[in-house]
Amino acid sequence: MMERQEMPKTYKQVVRFVKDQIRDGALSPGDKLPTERVLAETLGISRNSVREGLRVLENIGVVSSMHGSGNFISLNFDETMSEMLGFMYFLKGVNEDKVAEFRWMIEREALPLAILRITPEEKQAVMHTVHCLEEAQTEEERLEYDRTLHELLVQASGNDFLISNYKALMSFIDRYIQSMRKRIIEGMESRNMLELAHRKLAEGLVECDLDKSRSGLEEHIGYTAMF
């Protein structure tokens, strides 16, 4: 009759230590951690165990290790999350339709929240972006501004879950689904419709007109497979 004894592994002490330090405000992004030797001595463990812990933290996006210089706090989860998402969905078999499906879901849900919470600065950014979008000469530029516009929309929702998911998703798309970025509107006709949709979406946001921006978004979805 063996009781399942959950032995905590040594390297986790390091993870916990750093996390706690961050939580308590003792460590902030950019700060330098104690050297590995000091850390090892402090926690009463070996340097290898310290390193295993640091590798984990590095991979999570909490720590950045610089050869010869030291270990530093660097909070960039989005990259990490997108990497994880990428691997997850790579294994499960990426279905591009599902990816697009999820993207539009996020934007649809973000919209009403954005209408409620959008700030004057964000409104200005939205109008500026849609203006640049209309003036853009190359397809590259258009893609970039298009992307920015949609990111602004999600950003304005003010819901961190939505925002992080969206960032991770877009980063994921960039990395793993090149084909999506290549689907570009070809006909002049549909491009005009797309610009109209963009403008409607943007103006609706600025005017806090849910129906208007929503119909702009729906048209956007209709006129493009993905972008």
Add this chain to the structure above:
Amino acid sequence: MMERQEMPKTYKQVVRFVKDQIRDGALSPGDKLPTERVLAETLGISRNSVREGLRVLENIGVVSSMHGSGNFISLNFDETMSEMLGFMYFLKGVNEDKVAEFRWMIEREALPLAILRITPEEKQAVMHTVHCLEEAQTEEERLEYDRTLHELLVQASGNDFLISNYKALMSFIDRYIQSMRKRIIEGMESRNMLELAHRKLAEGLVECDLDKSRSGLEEHIGYTAMF
């Protein structure tokens, strides 16, 4: 004039190796990895570096290390993602309202997809769960069946992004936001209303009636702060 030479760290070889093996189908969940010593020799690196890589993989949820036994493939991202979400939103300052907001967004978006894609088996599970829910005697049971019902809904949507996010979110709620689990319906009146909402949601799903299930969901949201 030094060109920034991006030196790949040794431990990443292990991460790549395992990921590739999984991608190519050479390794599947449950399979045993080569021993650390063999891995080290195979890749021409030290065992310490192998271990650093394995720790990373373990923390991502790709590998499970068993003392004295070996390293095994175990694809359980949900736990990992919830842990990451937990830490992220812990740092950003968890706002319970935002969490709830995100949860209902997922369910709202999952609903129409579930209506389209739900399988007969899932329908049966839904009806069984709602039946158990109505027969349940204790608050504990009700919470459990309630949770199952909503998970079935999201599951039936067939969108892995939604599913993983939902699982991670619920796991996150369990771990970090105890207060939410404690918000239990007290009055008999509202409990009846809640049961009605549940039944409507379930029947709508089974009958593929979007409006019915949607109104059930909306009522559910209305009658409970979170659960």
Add this chain to the structure above:
DNA sequence: AGAAATTTGTTCGTATGTATA
């Protein structure tokens, strides 16, 4: 049941490359 072999967990020592003053 028990002993031996296997495998991971952990530590120490050492050498090397890199950054910084």
Add this chain to the structure above:
DNA sequence: TTATACATACGAACAAATTTC
């Protein structure tokens, strides 16, 4: 340029848990 501090990486050893014979 030199010296120091630091991360990177390797190898060997022993402990602890598991498997095998």
